Amino acid sequence: MQKKEISKAVLKRLPGYLAYLRSIPDGSSPYISATALAGALGMGEVQVRKDLAMVSDGGRPKIGYLRESLMEDISQFLGYDNTTDAILVGAGKLGQALLGYQGFDAYGLNILAAFDAEPVADHTEDGKPIYPMSQLHSFCRANKVLMGIITVPAKHAQTVCDQLIACGIKAVWNFAAVHLDVPDNILVQNENMATSLAVLSMHLQANMKDRK
C-alpha cells in the first residue's frame, strides 16, 4: 500500500466502493475484481484499479482483491474504524433527522449531543441530549470534540461556526447554504443541497428542450 498523497477526487469515490463491498452477501466469492466493481458502479475499470491501489496492498492477477481485506483497508484509510465524536448545533427538523440517523455508526461518526439557542426539549426522541448554547464550550472541551455539524438557519451559521472554532473544533460539516469564513487549519465541508438541485434542474431543462 502506497501511502501517497491522496487526491480529493479519489477520496470521494472510496466510500462508494466500501458501500458496495459491504452490500455483497456473505455467501459470495471471497474475491472481487476491479472489473466487477467497475461494472456494478458504472465506472471505468482503470479508475477503480488506480483508486484501489492507493489504499490496498494489491490484488492478484486473474483473481482480484480479497473482499474482506479490501473493505478493511478502505475503512481504515477513511478512519471509519476509530469513531469520531461530533456535536450538532441547531436542533430543528434537519438537525433532528441527522441526530436520529443510525447509519452514521457505519462511518465511524458518533453525534454526542445537540445544541440549540432555544431547546424545545432536553433530549430527542432517540434519547440524545439537547443542551442550550451556553453549555457548548464546556461540553466540547470536556469531551475533546473535534467535529461540529451546523444545521442552523443561514444567517446564524457564521456566528455558530466562530463559536465552534473557539471550542477547539477542527472540522465543520455545514448544512447551511452560506459560505463560512474560517482560519486555514479548519476544514469546512459544505453539504450543499443547492448544488445538487442545480445539476438536477439543469438536466430537466435540457430534457424539456429536447422534447419541444
Place this chain on the structure above:
Amino acid sequence: MQKKEISKAVLKRLPGYLAYLRSIPDGSSPYISATALAGALGMGEVQVRKDLAMVSDGGRPKIGYLRESLMEDISQFLGYDNTTDAILVGAGKLGQALLGYQGFDAYGLNILAAFDAEPVADHTEDGKPIYPMSQLHSFCRANKVLMGIITVPAKHAQTVCDQLIACGIKAVWNFAAVHLDVPDNILVQNENMATSLAVLSMHLQANMKDRK
C-alpha cells in the same frame, strides 16, 4: 451571454454566487465586482469572472455587474424561476425533514407529496400529503412530475428508483447510500453524506497526526 456548453464544475458554483448575492442588504450599492464576490467567497477572481461570463451578458469595467440582473441571470439559468414539481418517496425522518424545509422555494423546487410503503399518517405536520405507494403512478402521471426524491433505506432504493422511472420521472435525487442503475436519459444526483464524511474524517486524521 454566451449560451455555451456549461461544465458541471461551473454549474455547481453558480448557486453559491446567487446565495451570496441574495444575502446582500437592499441598501448597498447596486453594483458588485467579481473581485468583491471572489473575496467574499474565498475564490479566485478570474474564476468568478469566467463563471459569470457563462450566464451574464457582461459587467462594466471599473464598475462591475449590476446586482439585480446578475441574480436574475443566474436564477434564470439555473431554472429557479419556473418551479419544478417533485415527489418524495420514503417518509421517514430525513424525508419528513426535507418535506418540511421551506427553503426549497428559493430554488424553484416544490415537493408536492410524499409516498411511503407504510404511511403512518396521511399528511405531515406541515400539511403535505403522504400517500401509499399504490398511488405513485397515477399521481405522477396526473401531475406530470419529472423529479423524484429517494429517502428510503438503501436496500429498497433501486426498486423505488425503477418505479419512479416507470412513472415518467427524468431526474432522481438520491439520498440512499447506494449506486442506482438507470437508463442513459435519466439523471441521478447522489446526495452522498458518506462522501462528505470521508473528506472530514481525513482532515481530522491528518490533523491528529500533525499534533502527535
Place this chain on the structure above:
DNA sequence: TAGATTGTTAATCGATTAACAATC
C-alpha cells in the same frame, strides 16, 4: 499455455490559473 486480471507509464482531456489587452 492462454487468458483474465493487475499495475504502470504515457497520452489525452478538462479545468484552473496566469498574463495581457480592452474599456470605462
Place this chain on the structure above:
DNA sequence: TAGATTGTTAATCGATTAACAATC
C-alpha cells in the same frame, strides 16, 4: 489621464483514460 475592472488568450496543473507489460 490613471487605474480599476472586465474578458480573452495562453500556460499550467491535475485528473482521467488509453496502451501495454507483468503475473498467476
